[in-house]
Amino acid sequence: MLNFTNSLFLFALAGLAVPILLHLINRELAVNLKFPSIRFIHRSQMPRKEKRKLRDLLLLLLRMCLYAAVVLAFAKPVWVEPIPEVVAGGSSQQTIYVVDASSSMSRGSAWANAVNAVQRDMTEDDAQERGLxxxxxxxxxxxxxTTDGDSLESALQGITPxxxxxxxxxxxxxxxxLFRPETDQRLVLVSDFQETDWQRDLPGVPENVEMVFLAPSVSDASNIGIVNVNTVxxxxxxxxxxxxxxxxxEDSETLNVTLNGEGISEEKQINLPAGQSGNLTFLLDVEEAIALSANIPADSYNRDNVWHFWVAPPPVVRVYAFLPNLDEPQAVNAFYFLQTALEVESETDWVRFEVTALDRGFFEASLLxxxxxxxxxxxxxYLRDDQWEDLKAYLNLGRTALLLPGEGFPKHFRALEKNDIMQSRFLGLAGNTNERQLPYHLNYINPSSRLAQTFGDGAGKDLFLVNVYRYVRLQASSEDTVLMAFENGEPALLSLAVGQGTAYAATFAFDPSWTDLPLRNSFLPLVRELVQEGFDTDRLRNKLFMEEALGLSDSVEVPGALELDGQFVEVNVNPSESVSGRVDTEQWLPALLSQKPLYAKASSSSAPLPGAGGVETPLWPWLLMIALLCLFLESLVTGMKDTLQPSAMGKADPA
Amino acid sequence: MAVAYKDLLDPAHLTRIENYSLMAKAAVEGFLSGMHRSIFHGFGTEFLQYRNYVPGEDLKYLDWKVYAKRDELVTKVFQEETSMNCYFVIDASASHHYQGDRAACSKLRYACMIAASLAYLATRQGDNISLFAYQDSIVEALEPGHRNGQLHRFLQALTRLQPTGSANHEKLLKSITHHMRSRGLVVYLSDMLEAEDTLPRMLQNLNLQHCDCLALQILDPDERDLPHGYPIRYIDSETNQEVTTFADSVRGDYQEAMDKFMGDLKRGFRRAQVDYKPLLTTDHLGHALSQYLHHRESIV
Incomplete structure (x- = not known):
């Protein structure tokens, strides 16, 4: 069976029409030649063109073959060996059992019932071949x-959800x-038909396939599950x-929740009404990272009764501030406000900032x-050229910098322009300290930024009341992102992409002579969000579900709190498996499956699914060889053509 | 590997030498070394060398002072000096720009190579050299002379020639004839296209000026056989008229007409008592040089 990995390239085959059209349009044109005298040269009939036509036809074919081979090579064709037939001669009916072994099938006796349902169907069904x-x-x-039904049963017995x-x-x-075309096809779906699994984009099933839905009986007993654990x-x-x-x-429940781990055992009680969610908080003393689990008593579905997680002291985020001159009041003020805002204890951020002031001599690449x-x-x-270079190199590593102007703002922004950190253009200063009666106000926050989430809705009201008495005017470049802007549309805060990293450039100093922002309630969340906008806190902690963890590492077999490559990873069962809702297998699901195309038809270009086909042989190397051969032959024929044609246009004057 | 003297006269070889002076020297020395004799030393006014007296020679050339000092009879040999002028008349019209695949150079370049070689030879023999080049007007004119620098000026003038425009043979040859005030040899270099009726008559007039005339017709081999095998739009270099044709179909008629043209030209020159030599741009320069020497001997 022939498959194309990049089937979109096949549209380029339409380009084969181009050489044909050129061939049809092109005719042998007379070559201009300046000749000493045409006195004795008379007009004549053009020659017969059979030879030329033949040669050109060969050239046309070679060029088309070359083009087609290249296009097909780009489409990456693979030859998939068809699945060998199990029984020679074939049989009249095939039944394939598709059995759901997701986590929800471990609920009560659901899996055993599913296996029994398959066995019962195999007994009742008279299909000659059965697949699983x-x-x-x-x-x-x-x-x-296969005709060997026992192999199916033994395979099912060895499987757990x-x-x-x-x-x-x-x-x-x-x-x-897997169905052979000439047989009667029967597809038996055995599942709990959980909504979260089946209400998704599914492939279609051909109309000639008889579908049977077997839903094993599942206990209706109550189930309470842990859906998440957060630590701050x-x-x-x-x-x-x-x-x-x-x-x-469907019934209200009261239960105990326990936290267990190394030397830790805490228990609390909670009452959960039917269909409702609830939260419990525990306060733990933590000196180092420890793996814990939250547990609730056994019920009909036990896999959501435990949640594995890590508790660790918040990771330290080192913030270095360049403070070269303690006599510079604006720098000292800005440093003070920023240090206070960052080092304040927060229960919502899982990080802890440590702010360190760097003197002039310590601002160098190795320390940064x-x-x-x-x-x-x-x-x-105050930064020298080499220190700007160091800062740029630091940003290129994927780090974050917050750049605030001061009294020396022209030099500050010129240096940003000169070092290609900022693409926007420095225009000058707007406002001065004597015009406080007419302050500028912010009124725009980039909706795609992290700041928009924090200051969205009414939360941004305080930020928009901030008075800015003067600011540096910039002509924003499209390469820089405006995070905040004033009422007149001029940028107040820019996000500058530098290599892998980001620099945030404010256009006003965090100083009372420029603005009252540091004295506002919105200052603290603004600074902390701004710093974290470019700082990925998620890299410090990974929460994964089992299906995600399996994709990352084969060593993960069961849920747990793991340490992989120096990172704390929490692997738990997806809470979606706790959902008890079922899809309608009599009307909705059959209709859904019959109206959808097959994956194979919808995306014929995709690689065959695992286990769906046999050995794949890539064909593009052969096509490239054909293309090279065509190119060689084309050059050969073209060369012959040129040799046959006297170089009338050789050294003669171009007419 | 030594270069055979014949190779030195091969246009394919000579055309690689950009400098006309070097090219002319290479051609002439090569030509002379092939002749194995020197016939150009005479008794002019410029002392060249001594040689032993041969009984029978005119005693007036004996150097008596040498005889008195050494008791040897030696004869003074002088560089031959003549009052002969050698006029080179070159047709530099646009048709001389053509260069076919088989030729190593254009027709004008070939004409200039011949002129340079002959001028070098003439200067070496003590002749005065003069140059006239014309298109629809005279584009280069050099009065006769043999002093130092004349050859250099001659070659510089050749270097400046660019083949453009159409040739007005009748008008310009009349004009040039007025400049030829003394006897001499006129070497006329042209493709002579479309002038078989006028040129013999015009060059015959030179005889009346006591000038012997050597007409060298320079053609590209393509002009003889029209070898092109594909449809070509031929554009006349001088008139810009066009004719589109397939050479294979008209080659026979063309060659026939060309032969007739050459025959008419040959007959015309014979009647006019003008020596005529057709040359192809692939021919060795030796043909032209030997023609020149033959004529010079007959004059001197």
Whole structure:
């Protein structure tokens, strides 16, 4: 079977018409030649062109072949060996069982019932060949249609539901491909038909395939699950643990939630009404990172009764501020305000900032590399050229810098322009300290920035009341992102992309002579969000579900709190598997499957799904060889043509 | 590897030498070394060398002072000096720009190479050299002379020639004839296209000026056989008229007409008692040089 990895390239085959058209349009044109005298040269009939036509036809064919070979090579064709037939001669009916082994199938006796349902169907069904596909988030087991029914049963007996959510799409697509065309086809879907698994984009099933839905009986007993656990630092050595639970049952429940870990055992009680969520908080003393689990008593679905997580002291974010001159009041003021805002204890950020002032001599590349964030508060004019270079190199590493102007603002912004850190153009100063009666106000926050989330809705009211008495006017370049702007549209805060990193350039100093922003309530969240806008706090902590963790590492087999490559990773069962809602298998699901195209038809260019085909042989190297051969032959024929044609145009004058 | 003297006269070889002076020297020395004799030393006014007296020679050339000092009879040999002028008349019209695939140079370049070689030879023999080049008017004119620098000026004038415009043979040859005040040899270099009726008559007039005339017709081999095998729009270099044709179809008629043209030209020059030599741009320069020497001997 021939498949194309990049089938869109096949549209380029339409370009084959171009050489044909050129061939049809092109005719042999007379060459201009300046000749000493045409006195004895008479007009004549043009020669017969059979030879030329033949040669040109050969050239046309070679060029078309060359073009087609190149286009097909780009389309990356692969030859997939067809799946060998299990039984020679074929049989009249094939049945393929598609069995759901997602985590939700571990609820009560659901899996055992599913296996029994398959066995019962095999007994009642008179199909000559039966195949099996067991899936969770991917196809776990695949048995091609065979007359050996025992192999299916033994395969099912050796399987337990996975810890992952279900994704029946790939399994359905694979199952449909396993059918032989000439047989009666029967597809048996065995699943709890959980909404979260089946209400997704599924491939279609051909109309000639008979579909049977077997839903094993699932206990209706109540189920309460832990849906999330969050930890936030409290001071330097404490952490608050927030456990979120949900009652998926129809009765109100009261239960104990315990935290267990190394030397830690805490328990609290919570009452959850039917269908409601609730939170519990625990305050823990934490001196080092420890793995904990939140647990609730057993119920009908036990995999959501435990949640693994890490508790650790908040990671330190080192902030270096360049403070070269303590006699510079604006720099000292800005440093003071920023230090206070960053070092304040917060229960909402899982990081802790440590702000260090750097004197002039310490602002160098080797020291900067230790910093997560660099602040230049009203001190840019003191930086030497080599120090700007160091700062740029630091930003290129993917770090963050906050650049604030001061009294030496012209030099500050000229240096930003000169060092290609800022692409916007410095225009001058707007306002002065004597015009406080007419302050400027902010009225724009970039909606795609992190600041927009913090200051969205009414929260930005205080920020928009900030008075700015003077600011540096910039002509914003399209390469710089305006994060905040004044009422007149001029930028107040720019995000400057420098290599992998980001620099935030304010157009006014954080000093009372420029603005009252540092005295406003919005200053603290503004600074902290701004610093974290370019600082990925997620890299410090990873929350994964089982299906995501399996994609990252094969070593993850069961949920747990792990340390992978020096990072704390929390792997848990997807809470979507706790949902008890079911899809309608009598009307909605059959209609959905019959109206959809197959994955294979919808995306014929995609590579065959795992287990759906046989050995793949890439064909593009052969096509490239054909293209090279055509190129060689084309050159040969063209060369012959040129040799045959006297070089009338050789040294003669161009007419 | 030594270069054979014949190679030195091959246009394909000579055309690689950009400098006319070097080119002319290479051609002439090569030509002379092939002749194995020197016939150009005479008894002029410029002392060249001594040689032993041969009984029978005129005693007036004996150097008596040498005889008195050494008791040897030696004869003074002088550089031959003549009052002969050698006029080179070159047609530099646009048709001389053509260079076919087989030729190593254009027709004008070939004409200039011949003129340079002959001028070098003439200067070496003590003759005065003069140059006239014309298109629809005279573009270069050099009065006869043989002093130092004359050859240099001659070659510089050749270097400046660019083939453009159409040739007005009748008008300009009349004009040039007025400048030829003394006897001499006129070397006329042209492709002579479309002038088989006028040129023999015009060059015959030179005989009346006591000038012997050597007409060298320079053609490209393409003009003889029209070798092009594909449809070509031929554009006349001088008139810009066009004719589109397939050479294979008209080659026979063309060659026939060309032969007739050459025959008419040959007959015309014979009647006018003008020596005529057709040359192709692939021919060795030796043909022209030997023609020149033959004529000079007959004059001197």
């Amino acid at each position: 596909i067991v899936f969770a988030d991917r196809v776990l087991t695949q048995i091609q249609p 996975a810890f992952t959510a279900g994704n029946p799409g790939t399994a359905l697509d694979t199952a449909v491909r 630092p409290v001071g330097k050595n404490q952490a608050r643990v927030l456990v979120s639970l949900r009652n998926f049952g 590399e230790e910093a997560d964030v660099v602040i230049v508060p009203a001190a840019g004019s």
